[in-house]
Amino acid sequence: MSYANALSCRECGRRFPLEALHVCDFCFGPLEVVYDYEAIAAALSKEAITSGPSTIWRYRALLPADDVAPVELGAGLTPLVRADRLAAELGLGELWLKDDTRNPTGSFKDRVVSVALTKARELGFKVAACASTGNLAASLAAHAARAGMASVVLVPEDLEQAKVAMAAIYGGTVVAVDGNYDDVNRLCAELAGEHESWAFVNVNLRAYYAEGSKTLAFEIAEQLGWRAPDHVVVPVASGSQLTKVAKGFAELSAVGLLAEGEGTAVRVSGAQAAGCSPVATAFAKGSDDVLPVRPSTIARSLAIGNPADGYYALQAVRRSGGAVGSVTDDEILEAIGLLARTEGIFAETAGGVTIATLAKLAASGVVRPDERVVAIVSGHGLKTVEALGDVAAPSVTVAPSLEAFEETVGDDGQVAEVLAWQ
Numbered sequence: 473m474s475y476a477n478a479l480s481c482r483e484c485g486r487r488f489p490l491e492a493l494h495v496c497d498f499c500f501g502p503l504e505v506v507y508d509y510e511a512i513a514a515a516l517s518k519e520a521i522t523s524g525p526s527t528i529w530r531y532r533a534l535l536p537a538d539d540v541a542p543v544e545l546g547a548g549l550t551p552l553v554r555a556d557r558l559a560a561e562l563g564l565g566e567l568w569l570k571d572d573t574r575n576p577t578g579s580f581k582d583r584v585v586s587v588a589l590t591k592a593r594e595l596g597f598k599v600a601a602c603a604s605t606g607n608l609a610a611s612l613a614a615h616a617a618r619a620g621m622a623s624v625v626l627v628p629e630d631l632e633q634a635k636v637a638m639a640a641i642y643g644g645t646v647v648a649v650d651g652n653y654d655d656v657n658r659l660c661a662e663l664a665g666e667h668e669s670w671a672f673v674n675v676n677l678r679a680y681y682a683e684g685s686k687t688l689a690f691e692i693a694e695q696l697g698w699r700a701p702d703h704v705v706v707p708v709a710s711g712s713q714l715t716k717v718a719k720g721f722a723e724l725s726a727v728g729l730l731a732e733g734e735g736t737a738v739r740v741s742g743a744q745a746a747g748c749s750p751v752a753t754a755f756a757k758g759s760d761d762v763l764p765v766r767p768s769t770i771a772r773s774l775a776i777g778n779p780a781d782g783y784y785a786l787q788a789v790r791r792s793g794g795a796v797g798s799v800t801d802d803e804i805l806e807a808i809g810l811l812a813r814t815e816g817i818f819a820e821t822a823g824g825v826t827i828a829t830l831a832k833l834a835a836s837g838v839v840r841p842d843e844r845v846v847a848i849v850s851g852h853g854l855k856t857v858e859a860l861g862d863v864a865a866p867s868v869t870v871a872p873s874l875e876a877f878e879e880t881v882g883d884d885g886q887v888a889e890v891l892a893w894q
Contacts, residue, residue: 475512476536479503479679482784490536492595492676502780503679505536513727518698521729528583528687534723535587535687536680543589543619547582548687550574552695552846557814558827562834565841568701570692570848571817577614577638578852579607579773579820580713584684585615585673591680592671593619599670601625603660605653605709605773606635607851612673613642624670626656626663632772634855652767654777674710678780685713689720692846693730700724700734702843705830707822707850708742708751708796709774711785717848718788741794741838742785743829745769745821749798751782755789756796762786770801770859771821773851795838799828805863807831808853818853826850 479488483501494503516533524530528548551571559567575582585608589600600616601624602608609625616623623644627636628651640646649656657674664675673681693700700721706714718740725735744752747769754762762782767775779785789796799807804821807828812818819827830847833839857864868887870876881887 473533474536474538475508475515475533476505477508478506480506492597492671494676494678502784505679505683507534507536507723509723509726516727516729518694518729521694528586528684531687531690534690534727536683537587537590537594539590539594542586543593543615544586545576545582545614545618547575547586549691552692553815553817555815555847558811561810561814562831563841564834564839564843564845566844568692568696568844568846569811569815569817570688570846572688572848572850573817573819573823573852577607577611578855579611580685580688580848580850581607581611582615583687584608584681585611587684588673588677588681589615589619589621589671592673592677593621595671597669597671598622599624599667601660601663601667601670601672602674603627603653603657603672604639604674605775606631606639606855607773608674609646610635610638610642613639613644613646616644617642626660628652628656628772632856632858634857638855652777653775654764654767657776657778682712682716682781685716686720686723688713688848689717690724693721693724693735696844698729699844700730700738701846702737703739703741703794703839703845705741705743705826705833705839705845705847707774707826707848708744708782708785709776709779709822711742711751711779711781711783713848713850714740714742714785715781715788718792738792739794739843740789740792741829741833742789742796743826744796744798745771745774745804745825746798746800747771748775748777750777750779751786752796752798754782754786754796760786769804769821770856771804771825772856773820773822774825795833797829797832797838799825799832803828803832805860808860809863811849812853817849819849820851820853820856821859822851823849823853
């Protein structure tokens with residue numbers, strides 16, 4: 473069962489029932505789910521969690537849905553990979569990668585969608601909808617198909633083809649909008665007011681949807697032997713994922729699954745692309761104002777110029793003693809290659825943002841060699857192959873003969889010319 477007992481305004485603290493609400497009707501602040509942590513602490517144990525399903529639903533007590541048969545495709549419990557070779561490249565000590573490329577539709581969005589559609593079905597909705605930069609669209613369409621729900625996803629018209637194909641193949645309605653994500657999101661907010669019978673997961677169900685990201689923190693702690701990391705680096709788009717990862721570690725302490733205070737001691741840092749870095753810019757200026765920007769970056773899944781949770785992500789970073797960095801498109805591509813050749817993980821451009829930012833934060837001393845560090849790799853590289861261009865081309869072309877091969881490729885498996893990644 474869920475121990476969620478209300479929605480609460482982040483600004484004024486007013487309480488609301490657990491319905492399809494996302495904005496306080498008094499101060500217009502965003503709503504989030506609150507829980508009875510004392511009851512959870514009394515009922516939940518590490519043993520109960522580890523004996524549960526190998527999905528995010530092993531943490532059901534800390535999620536906001538009561539459905540005994542959640543809408544799911546098996547999201548969660550993705551590998552936490554010890555990354556010693558990458559750590560050596562970056563001058564770090566203990567580095568781990570949370571590899572969410574392994575989720576059913578190839579990104580962390582399967583976590584949030586599973587929670588949102590489970591709650592949507594519980595509330596009686598029949599149509600699932602969203603605004604998306606791509607990963608959410610694919611995940612929502614897939615989960616809706618699994619649940620027997622209709623789906624409508626709105627995406628920017630210049631979205632990567634692989635993401636369009638993934639969203640379309642599940643049989644829902646895919647609407648390309650002539651504009652960027654912020655244009656799509658505005659339209660979606662207007663539609664939510666007109667189609668009240670639709671579950672817009674990142675509008676009227678946003679409070680529940682966002683809770684799925686906490687499971688990243690839950691899994692990281694469990695996979696580290698019920699210990700929190702010292703520092704976690706999270707990609708930033710809307711800012712929701714970062715805030716909920718921080719919340720997740722704090723909740724584990726609150727219910728006694730981590731040592732007292734350990735969950736709130738985690739340093740949290742954010743990663744953005746320089747072509748869409750409103751949160752990083754505010755952090756660098758020491759400002760609380762996250763000013764909207766017009767995105768221009770290959771990291772389209774992070775290209776949200778007006779991040780809904782940008783202010784809250786900024787505050788979470790500052791409270792924890794972390795930082796928010798930004799990286800160029802060239803640095804993103806270099807980091808995708810670095811991650812692939814050191815650890816065998818092929819990340820989409822958002823993963824390149826995380827690894828490139830981690831490298832910068834390590835070089836500047838923000839991320840320290842004496843810390844246990846976790847970096848979140850949130851999506852699979854097959855989703856954004858267009859961004860790679862000629863970077864991932866064949867090393868060389870040879871005639872189909874032994875002689876031609878031996879003349880070109882040495883005993884070490886290398887060709888004379890420098891490989892594209894190097």
